[in-house]
Amino acid sequence: xTIRVALPAHLRNLAKVSSGEVSVTLDAxxxxxxxxxxxxxxxxxxxxxVRDYTTGQRRPFIRFFACEEDxxxxxxxxxxxxxxxxxxxPLLIIGxxxxxx
Amino acid sequence: MSKVRxxxxxxxxxxxxxxDGKRKNWEVNGPFFGGWELYHLKGSPADPNRIYASQSxxxxxxxxxxxxxxxxxWEPVNNKFVYDGVPGTHQxxxxxxxPWEFKRVWHLEPSLTDPDTVYAGxxxxxxxxxxxxxxxxxxxxxxxxxxxxxxWSPGAGGMGLHTIILDPSDPNRIYxxxxxxxxxxxxxGGVTWKPVNRGLVSEFLPEKTAEVGHCVHHVAMxxxxxxxxxxxxxxxxxxxxxxxxxxxxxxxNLPTDFxxxxxxxxxxxxxxxxxxxxxxxxxxxxxxxxRVYRSRTGGNEWEPLAxxxxxxxxxxxxxxxxxxxxxxxECGVYFGTTGGQVYCSSDAxxxxxxxxxxxxxxLSVEVQTLA
Numbered sequence: 001x002t003i004r005v006a007l008p009a010h011l012r013n014l015a016k017v018s019s020g021e022v023s024v025t026l027d028a029x030x031x032x033x034x035x036x037x038x039x040x041x042x043x044x045x046x047x048x049x050v051r052d053y054t055t056g057q058r059r060p061f062i063r064f065f066a067c068e069e070d071x072x073x074x075x076x077x078x079x080x081x082x083x084x085x086x087x088x089x090p091l092l093i094i095g096x097x098x099x100x101x
Numbered sequence: 102m103s104k105v106r107x108x109x110x111x112x113x114x115x116x117x118x119x120x121d122g123k124r125k126n127w128e129v130n131g132p133f134f135g136g137w138e139l140y141h142l143k144g145s146p147a148d149p150n151r152i153y154a155s156q157s158x159x160x161x162x163x164x165x166x167x168x169x170x171x172x173x174x175w176e177p178v179n180n181k182f183v184y185d186g187v188p189g190t191h192q193x194x195x196x197x198x199x200p201w202e203f204k205r206v207w208h209l210e211p212s213l214t215d216p217d218t219v220y221a222g223x224x225x226x227x228x229x230x231x232x233x234x235x236x237x238x239x240x241x242x243x244x245x246x247x248x249x250x251x252x253w254s255p256g257a258g259g260m261g262l263h264t265i266i267l268d269p270s271d272p273n274r275i276y277x278x279x280x281x282x283x284x285x286x287x288x289x290g291g292v293t294w295k296p297v298n299r300g301l302v303s304e305f306l307p308e309k310t311a312e313v314g315h316c317v318h319h320v321a322m323x324x325x326x327x328x329x330x331x332x333x334x335x336x337x338x339x340x341x342x343x344x345x346x347x348x349x350x351x352x353x354n355l356p357t358d359f360x361x362x363x364x365x366x367x368x369x370x371x372x373x374x375x376x377x378x379x380x381x382x383x384x385x386x387x388x389x390x391x392r393v394y395r396s397r398t399g400g401n402e403w404e405p406l407a408x409x410x411x412x413x414x415x416x417x418x419x420x421x422x423x424x425x426x427x428x429x430x431e432c433g434v435y436f437g438t439t440g441g442q443v444y445c446s447s448d449a450x451x452x453x454x455x456x457x458x459x460x461x462x463x464l465s466v467e468v469q470t471l472a
Contacts, residue, residue, distance in 0.1 A: 008160075010136060010137070010158065010160070010161055011161060014161075014177060047181065048162050048163065048180050048181060049161040050161075053181050053182075053203075054183055054184070054188075059160065059161065061159055061160045062160065062161075095160040095161070096160070
């Protein structure tokens with residue numbers, strides 16, 4: 001299955017992709033963990049940017065949205081909605097609004 | 102004619118400033134990596150076209166960028182900084198044990214002889230080394246494994262390893278400094294380390310002369326005299342004449358001995374530069390006057406250098422890696438401010454002029470002297 005993934009601008013620059021979305025191909029089950037595994041395999045420069053190398057956890061200011069729902073606090077092994085799995089909707093990786101300097 | 106290239110790291114990107122040996126007319130290139138924090142950039146002494154840059158973000162973590170053409174183009178290399186073995190704990194602000202967690206690279210120090218060898222000082226404090234141009238990183242774990250590691254605690258800015266000094270006369274000797282643990286030295290290429298903080302006095306410590314726990318802000322060395330070190334501590338400017346074994350205070354007549362930067366003239370090993378900052382609670386110069394202080398006597402006797410620097414209503418800071426000197430016959434001195442100015446003196450500090458005025462807050466300044 002072809003999964004669409006929307007990336008924030010800084011990660012598109014790192015991955016050297018020009019479009020707002022990239023796609024990865026993988027078999028079911030379609031989960032956040034497996035999508036990011038595939039994303040990092042396809043774009044090695046994204047390693048460590050979405051999840052911490054040591055803990056494997058989502059970085060604090062990264063959010064995962066799908067089908068207008070916040071999946072950030074769901075288990076990364078929960079199957080994503082069917083519309084993401086069949087490519088009708090993207091998995092959105094978002095840099096949260098977090099203020100700072 | 103000789104040229105200089107100034108590598109500037111800021112809160113929102115990197116800039117590369119270039120001029121000929123007169124250092125009057127500047128070409129400003131950048132921002133590179135716009136929007137990211139560039140804690141430090143530094144060129145290889147063995148190949149000035151090879152430059153390493155530490156790029157980080159609260160959102161997306163750490164990247165290491167490498168240039169092979171003097172900063173014109175860049176390529177991300179490996180960003181995997183994983184502590185050796187079980188990371189263990191250090192002391193948290195409240196005194197409780199806290200797991201060692203990688204946050205960012207504060208300082209990159211390329212080898213003096215091999216462009217592919219580079220050291221990275223990181224937060225939480227540890228030293229990493231790459232021997233393949235940044236394609237892989239391995240921790241020199243003997244430093245963190247020093248028995249005092251569990252007692253190190255972060256300063257207000259984090260527990261960063263911010264200073265790495267390679268001894269040009271002895272490839273096995275390296276000095277590093279950590280906030281707030283102190284200064285450490287290895288004499289065996291990084292396998293084993295010892296704290297070298299005797300003589301430092303820190304009022305905030307329960308034991309004021311403790312072996313570790315001092316908030317060292319920066320250390321400088323003249324390559325011709327590698328056994329002589331100069332330190333800007335949280336408070337106090339210090340000097341060691343025996344490779345860090347013993348330190349003595351040389352703050353002398355400085356208006357305040359708090360500050361971050363310290364550097365040594367390229368050709369005069371007893372000529373030092375600091376930028377006094379009013380206090381640890383007020384990170385700006387005294388009296389709203391930005392003044393570099395120079396000692397031509399290795400400390401104790403200091404003169405203010407103000408010609409060309411703002412002398413009213415100036416409330417910027419100069420951070421620990423934001424001063425550098427070039428190697429030209431008339432030594433150039435450079436520093437950057439949290440207000441986004443980069444100043445250059447082409448006459449060893451007598452007069453100053455801004456190179457740029459309105460960059461994002463400057464985190465680091467390094468100079469390359471090019472043939």
